[in-house]
Amino acid sequence: MLPIYSWWKLPYYYVGAKVYDFLAGGQALESSYFLSKTKAVEKFPMLKPDGLKGAIVYYDGQHNDARMNISLVLSAAANGAMVANHVKVISLIKDTSSKVVGVRVKDMLSGEEWNIYAKGVVSAIGPFADSLRKMDNPNIQTIVTPSTGVHVVLPSYYGPSNMGLLDPETTDDRLLFFLPWQKHVIVGTTDVASEVTTDPQPTEKEISFILNEIQVYLNPGIKIRRGDVLAAWSGLRPLVRDPTKPSSQELARSHVVEVSESNMISVAGGKWTTYRAMASDTVDQAIKSFDLRPQGNCRTETCLLVGSHNYNSLDSIKLAQQFGFDPEVAQHLSESYGDRAFDVAMLSNKTGLKFPILGKRLSPQYPYIEAEVKYATEVEFARTITDVLARRTRLCFLNAIAAKEAIPKVADIMGSTLNWTKEEREKQIKDAKKYLKTMGLSQDRSKYNHNQVVSLREVFDACDLNKDGTLSEKELYFAITSVGASITSEEFQKILKNSEIESKEIGEYDFLTYLNLMDLVEREGGAEG
Template structure:
């Protein structure tokens, strides 16, 4: 058995339609490339390399660069995929097994193998999480044949068995969530598609927003439909640490590492209420989740790639931009978040609404343009990383 390393990346949603994916099994070196829409964004992959076993697989810059280079051939020439468009990146390890039924000792199965020995010992090897049900069905079928079992059903029924939340779900169920609870439409659609008919149980745990609309459902991050109630529901579904919550219950770590870091303090505070954590417990959870996001979700490699872009500034220019950065960077985090930008817009607005009227914005833009024209050294936009 060998271990194979696969890498996946997340991009902004603009790179694929909502209901359509793309797969090409014939890349420049024979690996598979795909685009798939998921959670309003785009997942792209994948690489396939032999690796050593580790409990904390980390994405590498080389593999990210390979995928970026390969996917350029699938987009219109006017679309420029930049390194900064990678919002998160992660890798996983899967087993590749040699088929004992084939004489070719070099052949490796990239799915799974069910092997029945002469003593009728049945072994299932290889595979991956996405094929677990079919793996189990094939294993049971092999056991029925090898051991002459007599099952009640002629064929596996697990393919059509509804999972938790599926029995009362309908495509328009989200409308009831909006009407009955006063949830935001986008949030209601998310809860409906993620929890099925259990969405009503989740909604009952939601906090009041203090606004006229939506009435309940405080978002964990302003750019995503996840709400506070999902954290409380996740704890009651046995989520016991922040890594489990941010990555597997609420998939924010897979979607956007910076957004995950911004939502993490609120998530930990809610979990602390439910699980009665002390301040020391909260610090440990923050450290563990931060390490997970930085190491396994691509946060660290993303920052390293931005740091390689050279920016040459004079001492005076450097001091000017440091002061401007610090004005926006609330809490001295070391980066400017979408919440920082929103707060700045509210300060710019005379009525503190966050909406800047055209003439006010135009005047500021004109002033900034004048400053830009007399600036001797221009800053390369490559360092922006494709956005915030």
């Protein structure tokens, strides 16, 4: 939904939506249409009604990119590819004519190094493309212009389950979306030039910017609070310049396939919606550059991925009936694994309950089950706790605290399967908690588990007399002392004054501030437990 607050914008956005429909052609999900103010608020009750003229609704799709990526890896392996996880290229191997004929790699988990020789080398490493290009030729011009986009995840009650919101004109001329995602609400995104890093991390400034921007479109009675953020992360966009074009400043609208003087192919740019076209273009170039002899025509367009061959939309019903799964778990398995969901189900343990019979959850609030950890480890090349929580499931991205609480359970299952030593288990847990710091889980808040946060939230809400999402200084003191903190008013004033915590407005403190102050009071020895 694009809310319209000025009549003159209506024809502009309406025509734009219809052009979008036209370009989609036969692949369009549904046709866009106009909604009156009344209908718009009915469809999106959280929308600010004041000044609203109406809204344009258009359709788009979304997918689980983690599961899609793993399905691609498994599909490649099923078609003869050798897959090496957690392996890094540390140097290129060239022959006497300076042509790239292989790579030297390092297992980043064991430290082992070895050489891999091939007819040709293709670099398809997204925002890291220039690192390999520079390894090949240190003097070559860079083509990647990386930028970061921050996303914030909020509870489902902030938006309807079947309608999103799009703001095409933020205060700094960026696009902002507010969408239902995995039974939550995802808000994004920023667009800031950045350095290429393995684990980019959102800043509090970027998170605040997103929350403040989306607040403009919401009903004044709804206050989005930093403490409601379940997770926040930053992703890298590999925008590229086409090195064959005269203007090196112009960014390519699609992907770029480049062949270096040493005959190494680099593919960069692009997006999920064009990944098969990228694959086709890259393989076509590889056939030419490496003098390959394909045995048949290109199958990229019609190749089914692992999990889709025998998939049926009614499989969730079969899973619930045959294995006694909770319906939510059955639906999740079917949507995430396709016809492989039955393989995951076979690894499930009994819950010890009359219902559900199978499917012990990693977290009570989410449909991820213990069997997925074992399946990820045995079949999907998972080797670290972070692999499971962030790259096989989406728990890290949905709720950082829930992911933190699941770490010991995941460690036990993976440790048993991979025969981890005590030292390896401890290292894995430490690394996973470190990764969670990049998911919007602040250091102070991360000391509380989910149940503690829920309890403190209830105390906070009870003390919030005017229900505006903030506490006055007096209410804040009462909220802290009501949970057993033995602290005088003078001591409280001293801690508040000496801390770096600032109120949202004068005398207004939000839930995150409350958590941080609770931590400070406990460290000062003022909490009785």
